[in-house]
Amino acid sequence: MIVVRLSGTATSKLSLQQKLLHLNWELVLLIVLTASIGFAMLFSAANGDFHPWALRQLIRFSVGLLLMLAVAVTDIRIWLRAAYPIYVVCLLLLAAVELMGSIGMGAQRWLDLGFFQLQPSEIMKVGIVLALARYFHGVDSEDAGRLSNLVVPVVFVAAPMALVLRQPDLGTAGVVAMVGAAMFWLGGTRLWQFATVAAVAASAIPLGWQFLHSYQKQRIFTFLNPETDPLGSGYHILQSKIALGSGGVFGRGFLEGTQSHLNFLPEKQTDFIFTVLAEEFGLLGGIGLIVLYGLLIAYGTYIAYRARSNFARLLAMGLTVNFFLYVFINIAMVMGVLPVVGVPLPLISYGGTAMLTVLIGFGLIMSCWLHRDTYINRRGGAFW
Secondary structure, eight states, X not given: OOOOOOOXXXXXXXXXXXXXXXXXXXHHHHHHHHHHHHHHHHHHHTTSOOTTTHHHHHHHHHHHHHHHHHHHHSOHHHHHHHHHHHHHHHHHHHHHHHHHOEEETTEEEEEEOSSOEEOHHHHHHHHHHHHHHHHHHTSOTTTTTSGGGTHHHHHHHHHHHHHHXXXXXXXXXXXXXXXXHHHHHHHTOXXXXXXXXXXXXXXXXXXXXXXXXXXXXXXXXXXXXXXXSTTTTTHHHHHHHHHHHHTTTTOSOTTOOHHHHTTOSTTTTTTTHHHHHHHHHHHHHHHHHHHHHHHHHHHHHHHHHHOSSHHHHHHHHHHHHHHHHHHHHHHHHHTTSSOOOOOOOTXXXXXXXXXXXXXXXXXXXXXXXXXXXXXXXXXXXXBO
């Protein structure tokens, strides 16, 4: 195999057709394969019908795939310049939820656009990575740990967290915090600073408990002992564990899952879709999906490693961490390792905003690959 190394200038002068040719199509194939498993599971969750979930998800994925490719071929320097405006737009959308958001399942998290229900907290996960990648790109790694250089990025993370907590959405706020922490670490923040923040956060838990909503406290109690209320708050996780166990090693077979098809398993098309997969395809099916996720995460990490500019490295790695958190939290949640917090399984769970957010994230990662040899100076203004 002959590998052609393109310089930043050469990459920027490529035609659209040439850029598409140089994309990492193995990564695209992995994304399509993973999403196809999601279509099959949504088809099964609807008892062998493409309606109401599988067909809509397929249409959303097709649109998102085209958007992903458009994002991928866009010059990485354009994304650097647009990072702060994108973050501001995401923040304004979160503020708009507070004023005119739609209420669903007891929370105000969506904006009704008529043809689409937009969840701004999902796209903020990309916006926060873009903003922090640009900020830490402009700060020397040796100076990133100075307290004066941490004020702005702390505000970047705290502002969306405050708005998301008001919806209320503790799970998404936690993901934003973890993605922000990862970006701080990648940007060069010192270990003792992390330890200090962790100690302060731990000491503030008793105070923070007083501000939790009653259903959030109940989720924690249920996580600790779901058997105390098997027909109420503990019902979801108990049924999920039953479905996971009933699948065995090889599963019951496609369309043969009893927990989902007899409607014992709640939210089977969204939060608990991994359980549908595990019941029908067993331990091997679950491991197979996890392997696909592992390959996607490995590709993202490799692309970050190969990038020449600090912005591309931070962006690719931050988005990869975000994707990992989606996977880890959802699977740990349905297994009872973490409390149920409503984080979707990427490319598998039914949902438009989450699907588009993940695909846009991969588009940015592929843009980092396509422009991996592009040099951007610290100021991000002049480049060559």
